[in-house]
Amino acid sequence: MIKDCSLYFVTGQDSSNGRDTVEVVTEALNGGVDIVQMREKGLEKNKLILLGMKLVDLCKKYDAVFIVNDDPYIAKEINADGVHLGQEDIMKISIDEARKIVGTEKIIGVSTHSVSQFTLANESDVDYIAYGPVFVTKTKDYYIGVDGVEKVLKIANKPVVFIGGINEKNVDALLEKGAKNVAMIRAISQAEKITDTVISLKEMIKKGQCRDY
Numbered sequence: 512m513i514k515d516c517s518l519y520f521v522t523g524q525d526s527s528n529g530r531d532t533v534e535v536v537t538e539a540l541n542g543g544v545d546i547v548q549m550r551e552k553g554l555e556k557n558k559l560i561l562l563g564m565k566l567v568d569l570c571k572k573y574d575a576v577f578i579v580n581d582d583p584y585i586a587k588e589i590n591a592d593g594v595h596l597g598q599e600d601i602m603k604i605s606i607d608e609a610r611k612i613v614g615t616e617k618i619i620g621v622s623t624h625s626v627s628q629f630t631l632a633n634e635s636d637v638d639y640i641a642y643g644p645v646f647v648t649k650t651k652d653y654y655i656g657v658d659g660v661e662k663v664l665k666i667a668n669k670p671v672v673f674i675g676g677i678n679e680k681n682v683d684a685l686l687e688k689g690a691k692n693v694a695m696i697r698a699i700s701q702a703e704k705i706t707d708t709v710i711s712l713k714e715m716i717k718k719g720q721c722r723d724y
């Protein structure tokens with residue numbers, strides 16, 4: 512399970528202004544990100560495993576949750592805390608199969624891009640649900656906006672992580688609607704001062720929604 516009030520960093524070597532992923536993740540952890548997802552679409556399996564092993568150790572040191580994107584077998588092999596599955600992934604490997612691979616102790620998250628996908632995910636054996644892209648993002652060629660935010664929060668029976676184009680300027684718009692967890696690539700990976708940016712984002716989350724944590 513993931514804790515609420517989490518700042519979730521998704522890696523992206525291609526979106527890190529040439530900086531090394533381990534360096535970027537270290538700076539993000541120094542600022543206090545709670546969850547790190549290794550999402551490196553350009554890397555082959557053996558390289559993902561090598562990078563993943565480094566990130567597993569790094570996240571452990573900071574007591575942060577470490578999630579592998581797309582591949583439950585890699586998550587299992589490197590003993591990550593869990594796996595994140597996209598809608599395309601779950602066409603190939605169902606959530607129930609992924610659960611058998613990673614086991615009941617591990618975290619499974621799934622991406623959803625509409626209220627109807629969210630509703631289905633809500634009934635499935637996942638530990639959190641990502642919903643987005645809520646704003647314009649370079650990663651996707653569409654965005655779904657914030658209209659469904661309150662609706663999904665109302666029906667959710669597990670933590671919801673909002674994603675897509677979120678940054679220091681627009682995060683409040685989500686927090687005001689009740690969001691507790693937000694995920695980002697570029698607002699963190701492309702920040703000039705990653706640690707400072709993360710500290711400020713965490714402060715905003717705390718003020719916006721999670722005053723008691």
Ligand code: 3NM
Binds near residue numbers: 622648649
């Ligand atoms: N998944 P940025 S949006 C990886 O909506 C990802 O499922 C999304 O990057 C989804 O914070 C997204 O730079 C990209 O917009 C997030």
